[in-house]
Amino acid sequence: MADYSHPETLVSTDWAASHATDPNVRVVEVDVDTKAYDEGHVPGAIAWAWNTQLCDTVRRDILSKEQFEELMSASGVSPETTLVIYGDNNNWFAAWALWQAKIYGHADVRLMNGGRKKWLAEGRELSTSVPSVQRTTYHAKAADLSLRAFLPQVQQASAARSSGLVDVRSPQEYTGEILAPPGLPETCQRGGHIPGARSIPWGKACNDDGTFKSADELRALYGGEGIDGSKPVIAYCRIGERSSHTWFVLKYLLGFDHVTNYDGSWTEWGNLVGANVEKGAAASAKG
Protein backbone atom coordinates (compact mmCIF):
# COMPACT_ATOMS: atom_id res chain seq x y z
CA MET A 1 0.00 0.00 0.00
CA ALA A 2 3.09 2.20 0.18
CA ASP A 3 2.71 3.67 -3.27
CA TYR A 4 -0.62 5.29 -2.48
CA SER A 5 -0.66 8.99 -1.59
CA HIS A 6 -2.31 8.29 1.76
CA PRO A 7 -1.65 4.67 2.67
CA GLU A 8 -2.66 5.45 6.24
CA THR A 9 -6.31 5.45 5.10
CA LEU A 10 -6.21 1.70 4.44
CA VAL A 11 -5.65 -1.32 6.65
CA SER A 12 -5.17 -4.89 5.55
CA THR A 13 -7.28 -7.79 6.77
CA ASP A 14 -4.19 -8.95 8.68
CA TRP A 15 -4.04 -5.62 10.49
CA ALA A 16 -7.74 -5.74 11.31
CA ALA A 17 -7.43 -9.28 12.65
CA SER A 18 -4.69 -8.13 15.01
CA HIS A 19 -6.18 -4.82 16.12
CA ALA A 20 -9.97 -5.12 15.93
CA THR A 21 -10.36 -5.26 19.70
CA ASP A 22 -7.72 -2.68 20.59
CA PRO A 23 -9.23 -0.14 23.00
CA ASN A 24 -8.60 2.79 20.66
CA VAL A 25 -9.89 1.02 17.56
CA ARG A 26 -13.52 0.70 16.53
CA VAL A 27 -14.26 -1.59 13.61
CA VAL A 28 -17.56 -1.00 11.84
CA GLU A 29 -19.28 -3.07 9.17
CA VAL A 30 -21.46 -1.18 6.68
CA ASP A 31 -23.14 -3.32 4.05
CA VAL A 32 -25.44 -2.83 1.10
CA ASP A 33 -27.14 -5.96 2.36
CA THR A 34 -27.87 -4.93 5.92
CA LYS A 35 -28.47 -8.54 6.99
CA ALA A 36 -24.90 -9.61 6.22
CA TYR A 37 -23.54 -8.52 9.60
CA ASP A 38 -25.89 -10.90 11.42
CA GLU A 39 -24.52 -13.84 9.45
CA GLY A 40 -21.08 -13.27 10.94
CA HIS A 41 -18.64 -10.36 11.13
CA VAL A 42 -15.14 -9.38 12.15
CA PRO A 43 -14.95 -10.17 15.86
CA GLY A 44 -15.41 -6.95 17.80
CA ALA A 45 -17.07 -5.11 14.92
CA ILE A 46 -20.30 -3.18 15.28
CA ALA A 47 -22.67 -2.44 12.39
CA TRP A 48 -24.15 0.70 10.89
CA ALA A 49 -27.11 0.45 8.52
CA TRP A 50 -26.65 2.77 5.56
CA ASN A 51 -30.38 3.27 5.05
CA THR A 52 -31.27 4.23 8.61
CA GLN A 53 -28.09 5.32 10.40
CA LEU A 54 -26.03 6.98 7.68
CA CYS A 55 -28.62 9.31 6.21
CA ASP A 56 -31.37 11.62 7.30
CA THR A 57 -34.42 9.37 7.14
CA VAL A 58 -36.90 12.22 6.62
CA ARG A 59 -35.37 14.45 3.99
CA ARG A 60 -32.87 13.24 1.42
CA ASP A 61 -29.54 14.20 2.92
CA ILE A 62 -26.48 12.91 4.68
CA LEU A 63 -26.38 12.98 8.47
CA SER A 64 -26.54 16.37 10.13
CA LYS A 65 -23.70 17.25 12.50
CA GLU A 66 -25.95 16.39 15.44
CA GLN A 67 -26.96 13.06 13.94
CA PHE A 68 -23.34 12.21 13.22
CA GLU A 69 -22.39 13.08 16.79
CA GLU A 70 -25.14 10.83 18.11
CA LEU A 71 -24.03 7.93 15.91
CA MET A 72 -20.41 8.28 17.05
CA SER A 73 -21.42 8.65 20.71
CA ALA A 74 -23.67 5.59 20.61
CA SER A 75 -20.87 3.67 18.88
CA GLY A 76 -18.40 4.43 21.65
CA VAL A 77 -16.24 6.52 19.34
CA SER A 78 -14.18 9.50 20.48
CA PRO A 79 -12.33 11.95 18.21
CA GLU A 80 -9.14 10.01 19.00
CA THR A 81 -10.57 6.63 17.98
CA THR A 82 -9.15 4.87 14.93
CA LEU A 83 -12.27 4.04 12.91
CA VAL A 84 -11.85 1.07 10.59
CA ILE A 85 -14.78 0.58 8.24
CA TYR A 86 -15.46 -2.32 5.93
CA GLY A 87 -18.39 -3.86 4.12
CA ASP A 88 -19.74 -5.87 1.25
CA ASN A 89 -19.58 -4.97 -2.45
CA ASN A 90 -15.90 -4.08 -2.10
CA ASN A 91 -16.67 -1.42 0.51
CA TRP A 92 -19.40 0.55 -1.30
CA PHE A 93 -21.24 1.83 1.76
CA ALA A 94 -18.12 1.59 3.89
CA ALA A 95 -16.74 4.33 1.65
CA TRP A 96 -20.01 6.24 2.05
CA ALA A 97 -19.54 6.10 5.84
CA LEU A 98 -15.89 7.13 5.56
CA TRP A 99 -16.86 10.07 3.35
CA GLN A 100 -19.27 11.35 6.01
CA ALA A 101 -16.70 10.82 8.76
CA LYS A 102 -14.25 12.91 6.75
CA ILE A 103 -16.90 15.60 6.20
CA TYR A 104 -17.33 15.88 9.96
CA GLY A 105 -13.60 15.94 10.57
CA HIS A 106 -12.90 12.56 12.16
CA ALA A 107 -9.11 12.45 12.15
CA ASP A 108 -8.34 8.77 11.75
CA VAL A 109 -10.75 6.79 9.61
CA ARG A 110 -9.66 3.93 7.37
CA LEU A 111 -11.07 1.28 5.07
CA MET A 112 -10.23 -2.39 5.45
CA ASN A 113 -8.82 -3.18 2.03
CA GLY A 114 -10.89 -5.88 0.31
CA GLY A 115 -13.80 -5.51 2.68
CA ARG A 116 -16.08 -8.31 3.79
CA LYS A 117 -15.45 -10.35 0.66
CA LYS A 118 -11.73 -10.69 1.35
CA TRP A 119 -12.32 -11.49 5.01
CA LEU A 120 -14.68 -14.32 4.05
CA ALA A 121 -12.49 -15.62 1.23
CA GLU A 122 -9.52 -15.83 3.58
CA GLY A 123 -11.54 -17.98 5.95
CA ARG A 124 -10.97 -15.64 8.86
CA GLU A 125 -12.84 -15.87 12.12
CA LEU A 126 -16.43 -14.63 12.15
CA SER A 127 -18.45 -13.66 15.17
CA THR A 128 -22.20 -13.39 15.62
CA SER A 129 -21.84 -11.54 18.93
CA VAL A 130 -22.71 -7.87 19.04
CA PRO A 131 -20.11 -6.19 21.25
CA SER A 132 -21.27 -3.84 23.95
CA VAL A 133 -19.74 -0.40 23.72
CA GLN A 134 -19.38 2.35 26.26
CA ARG A 135 -21.18 5.47 25.15
CA THR A 136 -19.11 8.61 24.59
CA THR A 137 -19.94 12.27 24.10
CA TYR A 138 -18.61 13.01 20.64
CA HIS A 139 -18.14 16.53 19.31
CA ALA A 140 -17.81 16.72 15.55
CA LYS A 141 -16.26 19.51 13.55
CA ALA A 142 -18.31 21.73 11.26
CA ALA A 143 -19.09 20.01 7.98
CA ASP A 144 -16.32 20.29 5.42
CA LEU A 145 -18.41 20.83 2.32
CA SER A 146 -15.36 20.99 0.09
CA LEU A 147 -15.77 17.20 -0.07
CA ARG A 148 -19.34 17.33 -1.36
CA ALA A 149 -20.81 18.62 -4.62
CA PHE A 150 -24.31 20.07 -4.85
CA LEU A 151 -26.44 20.46 -7.94
CA PRO A 152 -25.52 24.09 -8.80
CA GLN A 153 -21.81 23.22 -8.76
CA VAL A 154 -22.41 20.22 -11.00
CA GLN A 155 -24.53 22.23 -13.41
CA GLN A 156 -21.81 24.85 -13.61
CA ALA A 157 -19.10 22.24 -14.03
CA SER A 158 -21.03 20.50 -16.79
CA ALA A 159 -21.77 23.72 -18.67
CA ALA A 160 -18.26 25.15 -18.39
CA ARG A 161 -16.36 21.85 -18.50
CA SER A 162 -14.50 23.28 -15.53
CA SER A 163 -14.26 19.98 -13.62
CA GLY A 164 -13.73 16.40 -14.60
CA LEU A 165 -17.07 14.66 -14.18
CA VAL A 166 -16.74 10.94 -13.51
CA ASP A 167 -19.79 8.73 -13.95
CA VAL A 168 -18.97 5.55 -12.01
CA ARG A 169 -22.15 3.62 -12.86
CA SER A 170 -22.23 0.67 -15.24
CA PRO A 171 -21.79 1.40 -18.96
CA GLN A 172 -25.47 0.56 -19.57
CA GLU A 173 -26.60 3.10 -16.98
CA TYR A 174 -24.25 5.67 -18.49
CA THR A 175 -25.62 5.25 -22.00
CA GLY A 176 -29.23 5.25 -20.83
CA GLU A 177 -29.96 1.67 -21.83
CA ILE A 178 -31.09 0.95 -18.27
CA LEU A 179 -32.26 3.33 -15.54
CA ALA A 180 -30.97 1.40 -12.52
CA PRO A 181 -28.56 -1.45 -11.83
CA PRO A 182 -30.00 -4.69 -13.23
CA GLY A 183 -32.57 -6.14 -10.85
CA LEU A 184 -33.02 -2.97 -8.81
CA PRO A 185 -35.94 -0.51 -8.94
CA GLU A 186 -35.77 2.39 -11.37
CA THR A 187 -35.45 5.66 -9.48
CA CYS A 188 -35.27 8.21 -12.28
CA GLN A 189 -37.41 9.52 -15.09
CA ARG A 190 -34.68 9.70 -17.71
CA GLY A 191 -31.62 7.64 -18.55
CA GLY A 192 -28.23 8.80 -19.73
CA HIS A 193 -25.49 10.85 -18.14
CA ILE A 194 -24.53 14.38 -17.23
CA PRO A 195 -23.15 16.14 -20.32
CA GLY A 196 -19.38 15.99 -20.33
CA ALA A 197 -19.09 13.08 -17.90
CA ARG A 198 -16.63 10.30 -18.56
CA SER A 199 -17.62 6.68 -17.90
CA ILE A 200 -15.26 5.00 -15.46
CA PRO A 201 -17.21 2.29 -13.59
CA TRP A 202 -16.25 2.13 -9.91
CA GLY A 203 -15.35 -1.56 -10.04
CA LYS A 204 -12.45 -0.95 -12.40
CA ALA A 205 -10.55 0.35 -9.39
CA CYS A 206 -10.66 -3.08 -7.71
CA ASN A 207 -8.83 -6.35 -8.05
CA ASP A 208 -10.74 -9.64 -8.12
CA ASP A 209 -10.19 -10.09 -4.38
CA GLY A 210 -11.84 -6.76 -3.64
CA THR A 211 -8.66 -4.86 -2.83
CA PHE A 212 -7.75 -1.65 -4.60
CA LYS A 213 -5.53 -1.76 -7.65
CA SER A 214 -2.04 -0.33 -7.39
CA ALA A 215 -1.45 3.39 -7.64
CA ASP A 216 0.13 2.97 -11.08
CA GLU A 217 -2.87 1.01 -12.34
CA LEU A 218 -5.27 3.58 -10.91
CA ARG A 219 -3.35 6.49 -12.44
CA ALA A 220 -3.50 4.75 -15.82
CA LEU A 221 -7.22 4.00 -15.44
CA TYR A 222 -8.31 7.54 -14.62
CA GLY A 223 -5.58 9.32 -16.56
CA GLY A 224 -6.66 7.44 -19.66
CA GLU A 225 -9.98 9.27 -19.41
CA GLY A 226 -8.41 12.65 -18.74
CA ILE A 227 -8.85 12.50 -14.97
CA ASP A 228 -5.35 13.30 -13.74
CA GLY A 229 -5.86 15.77 -10.90
CA SER A 230 -5.00 18.82 -12.99
CA LYS A 231 -8.51 20.18 -12.44
CA PRO A 232 -11.24 19.52 -9.88
CA VAL A 233 -13.09 16.22 -10.12
CA ILE A 234 -16.73 15.44 -9.33
CA ALA A 235 -17.74 11.79 -9.00
CA TYR A 236 -21.35 10.62 -9.19
CA CYS A 237 -23.40 7.44 -9.54
CA ARG A 238 -27.07 6.83 -8.78
CA ILE A 239 -27.40 7.69 -5.08
CA GLY A 240 -23.83 8.52 -4.08
CA GLU A 241 -22.41 5.38 -2.53
CA ARG A 242 -20.53 3.95 -5.51
CA SER A 243 -19.17 7.42 -6.18
CA SER A 244 -17.92 7.74 -2.61
CA HIS A 245 -15.81 4.65 -3.39
CA THR A 246 -14.31 6.42 -6.41
CA TRP A 247 -14.02 9.64 -4.41
CA PHE A 248 -11.89 7.73 -1.88
CA VAL A 249 -9.67 6.35 -4.63
CA LEU A 250 -9.06 9.73 -6.22
CA LYS A 251 -8.70 11.65 -2.96
CA TYR A 252 -6.65 9.28 -0.83
CA LEU A 253 -5.06 6.69 -3.05
CA LEU A 254 -4.10 9.04 -5.87
CA GLY A 255 -3.95 12.18 -3.72
CA PHE A 256 -5.94 14.55 -5.94
CA ASP A 257 -6.55 17.81 -4.07
CA HIS A 258 -10.01 18.75 -5.27
CA VAL A 259 -12.38 15.81 -5.43
CA THR A 260 -16.04 15.96 -4.50
CA ASN A 261 -18.80 13.41 -4.30
CA TYR A 262 -22.09 14.46 -5.88
CA ASP A 263 -24.42 12.40 -3.73
CA GLY A 264 -27.50 13.81 -5.44
CA SER A 265 -26.16 11.80 -8.36
CA TRP A 266 -28.32 10.46 -11.17
CA THR A 267 -31.38 10.12 -8.93
CA GLU A 268 -31.36 13.91 -8.72
CA TRP A 269 -30.14 14.81 -12.21
CA GLY A 270 -32.28 12.23 -14.00
CA ASN A 271 -35.42 13.59 -12.37
CA LEU A 272 -34.76 17.31 -12.97
CA VAL A 273 -37.16 19.17 -15.20
CA GLY A 274 -35.30 20.67 -18.11
CA ALA A 275 -31.88 19.21 -17.31
CA ASN A 276 -29.56 18.51 -20.20
CA VAL A 277 -28.95 14.80 -20.61
CA GLU A 278 -26.49 13.08 -22.84
CA LYS A 279 -27.27 9.57 -24.06
CA GLY A 280 -25.11 6.91 -25.62
CA ALA A 281 -21.39 6.58 -25.38
CA ALA A 282 -20.47 9.95 -26.89
CA ALA A 283 -18.73 12.33 -24.54
CA SER A 284 -19.65 15.60 -26.24
CA ALA A 285 -22.39 17.74 -24.73
CA LYS A 286 -25.57 18.33 -26.65
CA GLY A 287 -26.35 21.69 -25.20
Next chain:
Amino acid sequence: MNAEEYQERQVELAGWPVNLASYRLGAEWHCKADNVSPGAALTRTTGATREEAEEKAVKRAEELLARTKRHTV
Protein backbone atom coordinates in the same frame (compact mmCIF):
# COMPACT_ATOMS: atom_id res chain seq x y z
CA MET B 1 -16.72 -19.90 13.15
CA ASN B 2 -15.27 -19.01 9.77
CA ALA B 3 -16.31 -19.16 6.14
CA GLU B 4 -15.08 -22.35 4.51
CA GLU B 5 -14.84 -23.45 0.90
CA TYR B 6 -15.43 -19.90 -0.36
CA GLN B 7 -15.99 -19.93 -4.09
CA GLU B 8 -17.12 -17.46 -6.74
CA ARG B 9 -18.36 -18.10 -10.24
CA GLN B 10 -20.11 -16.12 -12.94
CA VAL B 11 -23.31 -17.15 -14.69
CA GLU B 12 -25.64 -15.39 -17.10
CA LEU B 13 -29.21 -14.94 -15.90
CA ALA B 14 -31.96 -13.24 -17.89
CA GLY B 15 -29.25 -11.84 -20.14
CA TRP B 16 -27.18 -10.31 -17.35
CA PRO B 17 -23.89 -11.50 -15.89
CA VAL B 18 -24.26 -12.51 -12.26
CA ASN B 19 -21.61 -13.37 -9.69
CA LEU B 20 -22.43 -16.18 -7.28
CA ALA B 21 -20.35 -16.28 -4.10
CA SER B 22 -20.94 -19.32 -1.93
CA TYR B 23 -19.38 -20.68 1.25
CA ARG B 24 -20.16 -22.79 4.27
CA LEU B 25 -20.71 -21.44 7.76
CA GLY B 26 -20.87 -24.38 10.12
CA ALA B 27 -23.40 -26.81 8.66
CA GLU B 28 -25.17 -24.24 6.53
CA TRP B 29 -24.29 -23.12 3.03
CA HIS B 30 -24.70 -19.48 2.05
CA CYS B 31 -24.91 -17.94 -1.38
CA LYS B 32 -24.94 -14.30 -2.44
CA ALA B 33 -25.85 -13.24 -5.96
CA ASP B 34 -24.59 -9.89 -7.28
CA ASN B 35 -25.07 -8.37 -10.66
CA VAL B 36 -21.54 -8.13 -12.01
CA SER B 37 -21.88 -4.55 -13.15
CA PRO B 38 -22.28 -2.63 -10.93
CA GLY B 39 -21.93 -5.32 -8.28
CA ALA B 40 -25.14 -4.69 -6.39
CA ALA B 41 -26.41 -7.46 -4.16
CA LEU B 42 -29.48 -9.16 -5.61
CA THR B 43 -30.19 -11.85 -3.06
CA ARG B 44 -28.75 -13.89 -0.21
CA THR B 45 -29.83 -17.48 0.34
CA THR B 46 -28.99 -20.50 2.47
CA GLY B 47 -29.24 -24.24 1.97
CA ALA B 48 -28.11 -27.62 3.22
CA THR B 49 -25.70 -27.88 0.28
CA ARG B 50 -23.87 -25.44 -1.96
CA GLU B 51 -26.09 -26.50 -4.84
CA GLU B 52 -29.27 -25.86 -2.90
CA ALA B 53 -28.15 -22.39 -1.77
CA GLU B 54 -27.05 -21.50 -5.30
CA GLU B 55 -30.28 -22.81 -6.84
CA LYS B 56 -32.36 -20.58 -4.56
CA ALA B 57 -30.16 -17.58 -5.36
CA VAL B 58 -30.35 -18.20 -9.10
CA LYS B 59 -34.13 -18.44 -8.97
CA ARG B 60 -34.57 -15.20 -7.05
CA ALA B 61 -31.95 -13.35 -9.09
CA GLU B 62 -33.65 -14.39 -12.32
CA GLU B 63 -36.97 -13.05 -11.05
CA LEU B 64 -35.41 -9.68 -10.23
CA LEU B 65 -33.32 -9.40 -13.37
CA ALA B 66 -36.24 -10.27 -15.61
CA ARG B 67 -37.88 -7.02 -14.48
CA THR B 68 -35.04 -4.88 -15.81
CA LYS B 69 -36.21 -2.85 -18.78
CA ARG B 70 -33.78 -2.10 -21.60
CA HIS B 71 -34.40 1.24 -23.27
CA THR B 72 -33.45 2.19 -26.80
CA VAL B 73 -30.56 4.63 -26.77
